[in-house]
Amino acid sequence: MAELAIRDADVVDGSGADSYRADVVVDGGRIVSIVREAAATGCQRPTARRVLDAAGLVLSPGFIDMHAHSDLALLRDPDHSAKAAQGVTLEVIGQDGLSYAPVDDRTLAEVRRAITGWNGYGEDVDFDWRTVGEYLDRLDRGIAVNAAYLIPQGTVRALAVGWEDRPATHAELDRMRHLVAEGLEQGAVGLSSGLTYTPGMYAEDAELTELCRVVARYGGYYCPHHRSYGAGALEAYAEMVALTGEAGCPLHLAHATMNFGVNEGRAPELLALLDQALDAGADITLDTYPYTPGCTTLAALLPSWASEGGPAEILARLTDEATAARIRHDLEVTGSDGCHGVPVEWETIEVSGVTEPSLAGHVGRTVREAAAERGEAPWTTARRLLVEDRLGTTILQHVGHEDNVRAIMRHRAHTGGSDGILRGAKPHPRAYGTFPRYLGHYVRELGVLTLEECVARLTGRPAARLRLPDRGLVREGYRADLVLFDPATVAAGATFAAPRTLPAGIPHVLIDGRFVIGDGRRTDVLAGRAVRRTPV
Numbered sequence: 001m002a003e004l005a006i007r008d009a010d011v012v013d014g015s016g017a018d019s020y021r022a023d024v025v026v027d028g029g030r031i032v033s034i035v036r037e038a039a040a041t042g043c044q045r046p047t048a049r050r051v052l053d054a055a056g057l058v059l060s061p062g063f064i065d066m067h068a069h070s071d072l073a074l075l076r077d078p079d080h081s082a083k084a085a086q087g088v089t090l091e092v093i094g095q096d097g098l099s100y101a102p103v104d105d106r107t108l109a110e111v112r113r114a115i116t117g118w119n120g121y122g123e124d125v126d127f128d129w130r131t132v133g134e135y136l137d138r139l140d141r142g143i144a145v146n147a148a149y150l151i152p153q154g155t156v157r158a159l160a161v162g163w164e165d166r167p168a169t170h171a172e173l174d175r176m177r178h179l180v181a182e183g184l185e186q187g188a189v190g191l192s193s194g195l196t197y198t199p200g201m202y203a204e205d206a207e208l209t210e211l212c213r214v215v216a217r218y219g220g221y222y223c224p225h226h227r228s229y230g231a232g233a234l235e236a237y238a239e240m241v242a243l244t245g246e247a248g249c250p251l252h253l254a255h256a257t258m259n260f261g262v263n264e265g266r267a268p269e270l271l272a273l274l275d276q277a278l279d280a281g282a283d284i285t286l287d288t289y290p291y292t293p294g295c296t297t298l299a300a301l302l303p304s305w306a307s308e309g310g311p312a313e314i315l316a317r318l319t320d321e322a323t324a325a326r327i328r329h330d331l332e333v334t335g336s337d338g339c340h341g342v343p344v345e346w347e348t349i350e351v352s353g354v355t356e357p358s359l360a361g362h363v364g365r366t367v368r369e370a371a372a373e374r375g376e377a378p379w380t381t382a383r384r385l386l387v388e389d390r391l392g393t394t395i396l397q398h399v400g401h402e403d404n405v406r407a408i409m410r411h412r413a414h415t416g417g418s419d420g421i422l423r424g425a426k427p428h429p430r431a432y433g434t435f436p437r438y439l440g441h442y443v444r445e446l447g448v449l450t451l452e453e454c455v456a457r458l459t460g461r462p463a464a465r466l467r468l469p470d471r472g473l474v475r476e477g478y479r480a481d482l483v484l485f486d487p488a489t490v491a492a493g494a495t496f497a498a499p500r501t502l503p504a505g506i507p508h509v510l511i512d513g514r515f516v517i518g519d520g521r522r523t524d525v526l527a528g529r530a531v532r533r534t535p536v
Contacts (some may be wrong), residue, residue, distance in 0.1 A: 002027035003513060005048035007038070009059035009484065013474040014460035016452050024059060026480040029512035034476055052508070054484055060455045061472050062089025062481035062511065063435045064462035066287040067223075067254055067417030070147070071099050072119040074528070080144030081522045082422055085502045086435040087483035089511050090146040090462075090471070090531060092417075095254065096225045097154035097194030100127065101135040102179050107159045113311040114198075116355060116392040117297035120423050133186030142526035145511060146481070148466055149530070150192035150223055151183040153211060154200030163199045163310035168207055176207075180214045187532030189466055190220035192254070195227040195236075196338055197300060198307040205243050212247035219467060219536035221250040221283075229294075230260035230340030230399075234269055241277045241284065252465055255419045256286035258404045259294060259397075260342045267407035274413060285465045287417030288408050290437045292400030293496075295352065295421050295428040298386055298393040301344060302327060303336035311391055318387050328379045346371070346378035348398040351385070353424015355392035359385060362393075363425045394424045396496075406448050409438075409457075415465065416458045429499040433492030436503035440491035451487060467534045480513035 004026040011034070012019045025033035025046045038045050065083065068091035073080060083091060093099065098115050100108065108130070112121055129135045132151060139147055160175040161168050168176065180191060191211060194200045212222050222244055226236040237253065244251040258267050278284055299307070299314065306317050306327050317323040330336040335343045346368040354360060362370050362385065371381040385393045408414060416438055420431030430437075435458060442448040449457070463472020470478045483506065490505030509517035511527035 002032060002046070002048040003050065005046045005051045006054050006059060006484070007045065007051060009054035009057055011474050012058050012060045012452055012455045014061040014456055014463075014472050016456040016460070019058070019452060024474065026510070026513040029480055029514075031474065031476055031478050031480050034474070056486065057484045057507070058451070058487050059474065060483050060485070061459035061463075061474055062483050062509065063087045063416070063458045064089070064466070064472065065091045065418050065420075065434070066252070066415045066462050066465070067095055067419045068093050069095060069118050069419070069421050072122050072125055073422050074139065074143045074145075074147055076124050078144060078526060079522055081502060082420065082432050082500070084144050084509060084516050084522060085506065086432070087485060087506050087509050088145055088435060089481040089483070089509065090148065092148045092150060092189070092466070094150035094152050094188070095192050095223070097152045097192050097197060097200035099152040099155055101129060101132045101155070102151075102159060102183060103130055103155060104159060107155065110158060110163065110310050111155055113391070116390070117299070117353070117394040118421050118423065121355070131186060132183035132188050136187050136530035136532065139528070139530040143528035144516065144526060145528040146531050147528065148189045149187070150190050151180055151188045153191055153193040153203065153208070154197060156180060157199045157203060161199070163308060163313070165202045165304065165308045167204060173207060173210060176211060177214050180211050181218070184215065184218040184220055184533060187530065188220065189533045190252070191215045191222050193222070193224040195224055196340065197225070198304060198310070201227070201304050201337070205239065209243050209247045212244055212249035216247055216249035218533065220533060221252050221465060223252045223254050225254045227337070228340045229257055230342040231262050231335060232341050233258055233263055234266070234273065237270055238273060241273065241282065245277070245282060250283040250465070251285075253284070253286035255417060256288055256408055257294070257400060258408070259399045259401070260340060262342065263404065264401045265403055267404040271407065271411050274411065278413065285413045285415055285461065286408070286411070287415045288405065289417060289419050289430045289434050290405065290409065290442055291428070291430050292398070292402055292405060293428065294397040294399065295419065295430070296395060296397065297391065298349070298382060298395050299391040301331065301336065301339045303330040303338055307338070314391060315387060318383055324383060332379065346382070350396040350398065351393060352396050352426045352428065353394040354385070354389050356389045359389055359393075360425065394421060394427070396428055409442065409448060414457050415462045427499050429492065429494035429496055431494070432500055433494035433503060436490050436506060437492035439485065439487070440505070444487065444490075466531070468531065469534060480510055482510045484508040
């Protein structure tokens with residue numbers, strides 16, 4: 001007898017097709033039978049050791065978070081309800097060109113310090129891996145949800161070149177090619193870049209093109225956080241389209257926003273650029289989160305020249321008065337490349353988390369507000385935070401535009417990604433709310449997408465980008481990574497005031513046919529594993 005029969009569910013199968021009523025039978029971690037309109041047609045109802053009445057609920061594939069920063073959270077937090085409770089059954093990590101494999105001892109220490117604001121320093125994690133394959137093996141010991149990994153180009157460059165702003169030598173480029181190929185052979189699904197983050201931003205297009213040629217050869221994809229989301233954003237998007245076109249590599253644009261005042265109302269220009277490339281045969285997808293503010297680290301705003309050499313050199317420059325004055329000028333007058341070429345507006349920069357407890361009073365305040373309370377210039381406050389928190393401060397950046405958000409999410413290449421940073425006292429609510437917000441706010445309340453369209457963007461389309469042959473659809477033979485939600489009540493609980501509130505209306509989530517969320521509560525099941533690249 002089968003393990004589970006889900007009866008009378010409204011199946012939204014992830015393909016974009018119309019929903020239908022069905023009984024769905026799960027056994028051995030897979031969907032073994034789908035009986036359409038079983039109750040209405042009078043056919044024999046399937047039986048199983050457990051029968052779940054799903055009347056009034058939608059059954060869909062598990063949601064795929066195409067842009068996640070859970071690289072350490074998956075290891076340190078077995079519960080991981082931030083994602084599991086949203087219906088996320090697969091996260092794509094290794095994002096923005098910086099993560100923890102491949103590394104050596106030196107690079108690991110540097111990367112841990114550089115992205116403390118994203119993931120914490122990891123004092124509670126045993127870093128018992130160095131290669132991509134060893135990291136994926138570590139995930140295979142059991143995690144809350146599945147995870148796929150992108151090789152981080154910045155980490156690869158740190159390992160082969162260092163943190164210097166210079167072209168790679170032929171020997172260094174050969175080593176980077178080898179590291180990327182090795183990571184793909186070990187199961188990574190592609191390559192990511194953070195081209196406003198050091199050291200990845202120091203790579204010229206020719207270098208990136210050569211790495212993308214390797215990715216294309218293995219059937220992976222390139223996922224860049226490109227060189228600007230502010231001034232020059234369209235040029236930065238066009239650069240990535242041209243680069244991957246030359247390399248013959250599929251392109252997935254990370255958190256494809258059009259931010260800052262210079263881009264208000266300009267999403268149609270981006271979409272026209274993408275449509276032209278798609279119509280010419282390019283393989284392009286993108287992801288977005290359904291919110292206007294962004295989230296990053298305070299250190300990310302610094303100009304690239306100030307970040308050369310890695311975290312220790314950054315701190316040294318910040319403590320030198322003449323150099324700090326030059327940094328301030330680039331931030332406030334010129335518009336640093338770290339702040340996307342736009343002069344920083346301190347009233348838009350809200351502190352969301354610190355690692356130094358004595359600085360906790362800054363959380364929830366903008367830099368301008370915190371500075372006013374102390375009677376000092378905003379730069380003075382920001383500089384003090386950077387130094388005393390040793391670059392670990394995370395921020396919300398209130399620079400987005402709702403019209404752009406809606407326009408981009410309607411596009412045919414769109415998928416969903418949370419870009420969720422789980423650290424900090426007041427993280428961005430997208431970490432806990434992205435997927436139910438799509439379903440509740442943008443489908444039910446606003447009608448920006450139909451339910452079937454939205455589910456396809458969160459399931460089937462991401463699975464196709466990841467080249468997963470048995471995930472992302474409700475189909476016989478597919479893995480039973482499934483979500484049951486109430487379309488009338490599903491909603492994000494997380495807000496900017498209470499960002500860690502869990503969502504409503506998602507009572508059941510299954511991974512490989514095992515309940516990780518049952519009756520609205522997290523079980524003790526650790527059904528997640530590393531999802532490796534499908535060989536070409």
